[in-house]
Amino acid sequence: MVSIAVESAEMARAAWAAAASVPDPEVPCVTVADLGILRAVEIEDGVAVARVTPTYSGCPAVLAIELAVEAALRDAGFEARVERVFSPAWTTEWITAEGRSKLREYGIAPPARASNSIRALFGETQVDCPRCGSSETERVSEFGSTACKALYRCATCREPFDYFKCI
């Protein structure tokens, strides 16, 4: 006989797996779980409730992420609801080790360290080249392919790359 507690734990695991597979709309090489945006998925009265924390308020991807997570849960057969959680605030420290290595493979320098400072937001931190590892890099533009990223160029291998800003 399967207890209700075991059954709901299995449902919660399946719901987490479905929601965690959603790619970030701006950086599709990483999932919302890799980025730490997906906080939790719980089964409440038979409904899968996903809690999502926006990276920062100016990021237009937040709504797209919420819709994608909800759709993934429905596709997995769940009644679903997505709740936005603002506290504690997301920082780049929430990006998992796997997420950081995926970003690097994709040619995006992962955030150097978690920070909420304005200086860090505008990239005034040491950024290493994701291709050759050189620290001889320069910021070309505050905004890369999306507002969450800055464009850098490596002085060693001459390649431009995106830097995922610290926020």
Ligand SMILES: [Zn+2]
């Ligand atoms: Zn380089």
